[in-house]
Amino acid sequence: MKLKRREFLKLAGATGAGLALSQLGFNMRSLEAASKECRIHGAREYTSICNFCSCGCGMICHVKDGKLINLEGDSDHIINEGALCSKGAAMYEVPNSDQRVKTPLYRAPGSDRWEEISWETAIEKVAQKIKQVRDETWIDELHSTDAMSFIGGAQNNNEECYLFTKMARAFGVTFLEHQARV
Numbered sequence: 001m002k003l004k005r006r007e008f009l010k011l012a013g014a015t016g017a018g019l020a021l022s023q024l025g026f027n028m029r030s031l032e033a034a035s036k037e038c039r040i041h042g043a044r045e046y047t048s049i050c051n052f053c054s055c056g057c058g059m060i061c062h063v064k065d066g067k068l069i070n071l072e073g074d075s076d077h078i079i080n081e082g083a084l085c086s087k088g089a090a091m092y093e094v095p096n097s098d099q100r101v102k103t104p105l106y107r108a109p110g111s112d113r114w115e116e117i118s119w120e121t122a123i124e125k126v127a128q129k130i131k132q133v134r135d136e137t138w139i140d141e142l143h144s145t146d147a148m149s150f151i152g153g154a155q156n157n158n159e160e161c162y163l164f165t166k167m168a169r170a171f172g173v174t175f176l177e178h179q180a181r182v
Helices: 005-022 028-040 086-096 119-136 158-171
Strands: 044-049 058-064 067-073 144-152 173-178
Touching (some): 067 086, 144 158, 158 173
Parallel strands (some): 144 173
Antiparallel strands (some): 044 058
């Protein structure tokens, strides 16, 4: 659709007048508050921290019947003051996605398909592989291995990072890194 300059000015003026008239007699704040209350009525409110980057933005989550129904920035949070980036706003889809993987998947060597396995089997496979790699690459003089590394994530809190570091050092890992971009 091509608009000439005059047509654009007429359209912009009509839109402005319409918006100005739409405010007559309506209290938009109370209307917005009432619509928000209806949407989250009966939901439990939780505060959380965004897990995508290491900024630590605050979020308010509303959960009803075990399902996340609303997610918004926490206006009382010191870091983001209610704003969320596109990744934080898209966090709503993480627990609600029908594509979310809920059980461990395993692809055998040479196979072209994934199969579901139990959590116990998955943990056992990971533990066996860690032990195998550690034993095969152990350097006696250094009491360590250079075949493994650990990387931390922004969703880990300080206490978890401390425990991961202790575990990595117990395995003899010397390469520890973090993915934070701050």
